[in-house]
Amino acid sequence: SKISSIFDIPINEKLKKTWNFNFPIEEKDWKIGLIIGASGSGKTTLAKHIFNEENYHHSFEWGDSAFVEYFDKNISIEKIIETLNKVGFSSPPSWVLPFEKLSNGQKFRTEIARILLSNRELTIIDEFTSVIDRNVARISCMAISKFIKKTENKKIVAVSCHYDVEEYLQPDWVFDVNTLEFKWGCLRRPEFKFTVYKCDKKAWKLFEGYHYLSSSLNNAAQCFVMFLDDLVPIAFSSYIHQQHPHVKNMKREHRTVVLPDYQGIGLGNMMSNFVAEYVTSIKCKYSSTTSHPALIFSRLKDKNWVLSKAPKILNRAQGKEKKSNSIGRVTATFLYKNNNNKKEVCNDTEKRPEG
Structure with missing residues (x-):
């Protein structure tokens, strides 16, 4: 291409990326995993390869009516409300709004609630907390972590470029694509003031x-x-x-x-x-x-x-x-x-x- 010739970019090398790393995911039971690294480092590609692309979450479709109308019709409204509360969306006046009228933080939690009410046991969630304020992200991570760890037959793999996610989400394992390091456990959660x-x-x-x-x-x-x-x-x-x-x-x-x-x-x-x-x-x-x-x-x-x-x-x-x-x-x-x-x-x- 013209760009590669102007800047003398070895295009074949740039289109291919290889990794050599240890990923002992089967050693222990887990509920929450975190793949973290800089933008463009290959986080999403790795997540899809390791955990199967069919488990990758694409945004749900939402219409113009109240967003709760678009959850699975087989799920009772009581169960939907319970799940919204547990992921930290406890604002009844907002439950009657269309999805597009929600704040970014509310949209994020609504997507999480709908994921957790689906039949899927494992879900890869890309760009985890990327579009929300970091203070909101901290609170959201704590609420979601607490709920998922108490919910049977549900696992998530969060994919993010934000390193603060680890402290507040408290994942069972973390893989850093920048360093190709895998570790069990998590950092101690910082205190809020x-x-x-x-x-x-x-x-x-x-x-x-x-x-x-x-x-x-x-x-x-x-x-x-x-x-x-x-x-x-x-x-x-x-x-x-x-x-x-x-x-x-x-x-x-x-x-x-x-x-x-x-x-x-x-x-x-x-x-x-x-x-x-x-x-x-x-x-x-x-x-x-x-x-x-x-x-x-x-x-x-x-x-x-x-x-x-x-x-x-x-x-x-x-x-x-x-x-x-x-x-x-x-x-x-x-x-x-x-x-x-x-x-x-x-x-x-x-x-x-x-x-």
Whole structure:
């Protein structure tokens, strides 16, 4: 070609690439593998050769309707929702959107959920996390890793040029195409730094569109925002005073939201528990009523929360509850016990937990 002649490129050598390496994949059982290396290093070619091209994932086709309509029709909507939650896509308002209207992070998790609900036991996922923000990638990797390792008969081989994937995905094995080195095990996952600040109600604007029931906020709400690495706002929680016939100092959880790209690793529970701990540390009682299935399930297992009203479906004949956004939904009410017995959780401005 003209290009090869101008630059004196040995074209036959460039069109052919050979490797000599050890790949002891059959030595141990595994769930998640990672093939990593620079762009153009041959990662995809190797993945297809070792694990068969038929296992290579090509993007799904999505139409203009709500994306959940394009999952396998034999899979119940309950199972689809459960899987979306487990890969970290826990935002019901976004479940009614077409695929093209989702953020890149939501698209990535939706593709993963659909893969994991398919009949395929092994899937090669190329360009893993390549099109999403690296903070979002870290959270996504943690959520996906946790789910896959608990799911029977599912394996993935992630192919990526991003070396940070290894730390957060926690693969069972890693093959570096740049060095032709294979290793079992993974790096220790770095700690995240989460900081919670008491904030003005104006902060709700960033989160209001993502609450699973309502975008409204009580004018008397006391509000808190969680930041990742002290830079990125990722979660919101608030509480209000609750009139109670027997308890003077009763407070109630009002709104708790985690932005969609940061869901899947328990930040909603962490934020909710932080505010509950703060409120009980200033000698108040704290209750929370929720109809979010994942939150109900989590609190039933959490020793810090005590079930005070068993899960039930509200109806319009239940007096004051008739104005509730939870009508027709299963709701449950919990009281926070504060088993940690901490007298001072934070002051009125901030707390800086790390973990």
